[in-house]
Amino acid sequence: MGLPSSLESYLLLILLSFLNVSTIYSSKPSKEEAVLFGGNFPAFYVIGDSLVDPGNNNHLPTMIRANYPPYGSDFEGGKATGRFSNGKTIADYIAIYYKLPLVPAYLGLSDDRKDTISTGMNYASAGCGIRRLTGKIAGKCLSLSKQVDLFEETIEKHLKTNFKTPYELREHLAHSLFMTVIGVNDYAFFYTRLTDANDFADELLHKFLKKIEKLHKLGARKFFINNIKPLGCYPNIVAKTFMLGLRGPSTNRYSSNLLNTTGPCCPLDYDGSLTSSCKRRSKTCKAPDSTHIFFDPRHPTQLANFMYSIACFDERTICHVV
Numbered sequence: 001m002g003l004p005s006s007l008e009s010y011l012l013l014i015l016l017s018f019l020n021v022s023t024i025y026s027s028k029p030s031k032e033e034a035v036l037f038g039g040n041f042p043a044f045y046v047i048g049d050s051l052v053d054p055g056n057n058n059h060l061p062t063m064i065r066a067n068y069p070p071y072g073s074d075f076e077g078g079k080a081t082g083r084f085s086n087g088k089t090i091a092d093y094i095a096i097y098y099k100l101p102l103v104p105a106y107l108g109l110s111d112d113r114k115d116t117i118s119t120g121m122n123y124a125s126a127g128c129g130i131r132r133l134t135g136k137i138a139g140k141c142l143s144l145s146k147q148v149d150l151f152e153e154t155i156e157k158h159l160k161t162n163f164k165t166p167y168e169l170r171e172h173l174a175h176s177l178f179m180t181v182i183g184v185n186d187y188a189f190f191y192t193r194l195t196d197a198n199d200f201a202d203e204l205l206h207k208f209l210k211k212i213e214k215l216h217k218l219g220a221r222k223f224f225i226n227n228i229k230p231l232g233c234y235p236n237i238v239a240k241t242f243m244l245g246l247r248g249p250s251t252n253r254y255s256s257n258l259l260n261t262t263g264p265c266c267p268l269d270y271d272g273s274l275t276s277s278c279k280r281r282s283k284t285c286k287a288p289d290s291t292h293i294f295f296d297p298r299h300p301t302q303l304a305n306f307m308y309s310i311a312c313f314d315e316r317t318i319c320h321v322v
Contacts, residue, residue, distance in 0.1 A: 055082025087302025
């Protein structure tokens, strides 16, 4: 693909992420690992799908939204912000870990407000993916390409007003953290039994790397690349396989054998239908963070997102610095 040599270190990280394998963290972290796991970032920029969308889809003509109860039931103030969970997302916990404000949805901010924010933006859009057409059957959403374009717009229209010199802006971008959580919807919408798995993965990886290269050209240097989630474990898929007995209890010390790992909290009575999701009048479980891994058929509870964060930053078994 002709990537510049300065991207070689990030290429390996990206490839490891797409392989969806766990890495074992050394008991003696290197200086670089200590900085990235426990250091400071001036800002946090998020690109992704519904797993980290904080409400961008609220401002788009789409059927894929979560700006109504019972979503947000355990979020600050019990407010449904547009997050596809009962509470915080993975991106929220990463911001908290690095002592940054929760990153706001870019589309939910006025231009004046965007001019004043220098701690990061979130461009994630539920339903979208790496391919431009992914998720568009349900309405408008922000593809990976569009989200990167919006980040470029952020630089040109807003960040340049926050920094006195180009050098200060370059330093800000170079020391900020860029998270990507995207790709699973491409499989959900386009992958079939007739699809060649290697060709499909190669196509997605090629398109993904081109956008990482663009982010790098725009000034990004530190990337948090999230694995593609195991789509086959989602309740909307599991419900159709009739293989629930093969799913054993979780071994994570922060979870419990009493946790429901295969069914959603909302709707509580789920039949696996594509149209069955968490609606305004859906019957839900009473305490999602005590009983369920999934809040709706496609998205984790706040508890599951917290467990992920613990495994990443505390146990350091699923996050790896390259």
